[in-house]
Amino acid sequence: MIEASPKKIIIFKWLTWHFFEVPKKILQGFWNYLVFNINYFSIPQLLKTLFSHWRRYREFYGRGFDPKKYLEAFVSNTISRILGAIIRIITIVTGLIFEFFIFLGGIFIFIIWIFLPLIIILCFFRGFKLLI
């Protein structure tokens, strides 16, 4: 006869669930949050276009040899690029700070979950000791 579901003692089911299945899910969820944050702040795109013009504000050098016009365009474009880089660096750093806090939060939740049975036992006995 086929056993549709192999019989397993419930405590072993709980052990595999608590120490293998849920931590895996926590890590997956935590990874999703990290990827979401990276995309939310568009960090890869910002890194690729770090020195691009700010809001595409650019001046054209024009035709012919005109040193004044050339210098004007060069300075203006350089300022636009530097401004763009500053704003992008600020956004990237903000995104990385958020990423760091999400990472810390994930590690905290993961550790709390792993040690939850121990925390429960310790809290129980400590509370009991204080009551009597």
Add this chain to the structure above:
Amino acid sequence: MINFNLKTTSISQALRLEKNPFFKFSKFFRNLFIVLTFFFIWALLFGSLSEIFSENASKNLLGGTLLSLSLSLFFFEISLFFESKIKRPRLKYSISEVSLDPKILI
């Protein structure tokens, strides 16, 4: 010939376990102890700020807080385990796969 025993299926086991008072009342106890924990925390804060309780009473309140916190966490874990693992068993094979090839289970 394949004899399929329905009583050994995960869902049948889940239904049997659902009747177990340990699982049946886990949600109720979880909520009860969460409320108790908040009550004890509130009493502890109130007592420590206003200094109306004796040292022994504060100690008892702290003990009550820890005890109810541990029990709320315990019942939280039990109800979560029951809801996510026992009630929603993962199938090794889908019904369509088994109906196409019943020998897959052997």
